[in-house]
Amino acid sequence: MSARGETAIRFDAIHKRYPDGAVALDGLSLTVPRGQFCVILGPSGAGKSTLLRMVNGLAIPSAGYIEVEGERIGPRTLPRLRRRIGMIHQQFNLVPRASVAANVIAGALPAVSMLRALTGLFPAELRARACALIADVGLEETHLRRRADALSGGQQQRVGIARAFMLDPAIILADEPVASLDPRTSRDILTLIAREARSRGSTVLCSLHQIDLARAFADRIVALSAGRIIFDGPPEALDRAAIANIYGEIGEPGPVAIPERMAAAG
Numbered sequence: 001m002s003a004r005g006e007t008a009i010r011f012d013a014i015h016k017r018y019p020d021g022a023v024a025l026d027g028l029s030l031t032v033p034r035g036q037f038c039v040i041l042g043p044s045g046a047g048k049s050t051l052l053r054m055v056n057g058l059a060i061p062s063a064g065y066i067e068v069e070g071e072r073i074g075p076r077t078l079p080r081l082r083r084r085i086g087m088i089h090q091q092f093n094l095v096p097r098a099s100v101a102a103n104v105i106a107g108a109l110p111a112v113s114m115l116r117a118l119t120g121l122f123p124a125e126l127r128a129r130a131c132a133l134i135a136d137v138g139l140e141e142t143h144l145r146r147r148a149d150a151l152s153g154g155q156q157q158r159v160g161i162a163r164a165f166m167l168d169p170a171i172i173l174a175d176e177p178v179a180s181l182d183p184r185t186s187r188d189i190l191t192l193i194a195r196e197a198r199s200r201g202s203t204v205l206c207s208l209h210q211i212d213l214a215r216a217f218a219d220r221i222v223a224l225s226a227g228r229i230i231f232d233g234p235p236e237a238l239d240r241a242a243i244a245n246i247y248g249e250i251g252e253p254g255p256v257a258i259p260e261r262m263a264a265a266g
């Protein structure tokens, strides 16, 4: 277990019951050290998204608490802590009609004044950073003014990654970031997330359905079932017996259907 100062995220006895009675997390405790690429596996409905969404306050625990970089999440600390957290979504969550540049710079919104946010007058430093990130994630200068919805799925996720890293986040939450991408693009996207995170020392909490990708990219794999941790170890420890235990009778999840549009181009 790492010392307090080296802990990025700590979940302490977290319960989550949604208003309709669904129990998503059931007494979960987990400590994620700084700089770790921690993959969350588990069957559908196991609680992976809920766990991730709690770190930036999109879901609130019914009991228990979460610390981010040693600070407990609460109404007073959340706005400040959110500036330290970037999120990458399964469906990219871009503004479809806005340009690539506008989508990337939107990652800085938590750190700019309301006036700047409303007028879109971002400081030159942020605009320069957005341009640098767009290049870092492998997009071309010609993409800057393109509408986000004119890009392939892989390219859209590159925009999502650039946006997530705009404020040099301590923590990246990636909620099934490659669920709708073909296998090759999935590897490219996870390579990019890992590279950008490593270069900044960012901690990554990433939910995945693909066991091979979890093994390839994770420093540590945590598997959930019905809101509890049922596996926690290095990728090498995820053997057939562990997988059978996580996914029960159904074994490994089958290949994810790839929408034609996204399979066509990374």
Ligand SMILES: Nc1ncnc2c1ncn2[C@@H]1O[C@H](COP(=O)(O)OP(=O)(O)OP(=O)(O)O)[C@@H](O)[C@H]1O
Pocket: 018, 019, 020, 022, 023, 024, 042, 043, 044, 045, 046, 047, 048, 049, 050, 051
């Ligand atoms: N907003 C919500 N309102 C009510 N119940 C919810 C809500 N979000 C999730 N749940 C329930 O909480 C449980 C955990 O859901 P969650 O989305 O966290 O799981 P998951 O492991 O991410 O699933 P998937 O792999 O399908 O995305 C499920 O029973 C789900 O139906």
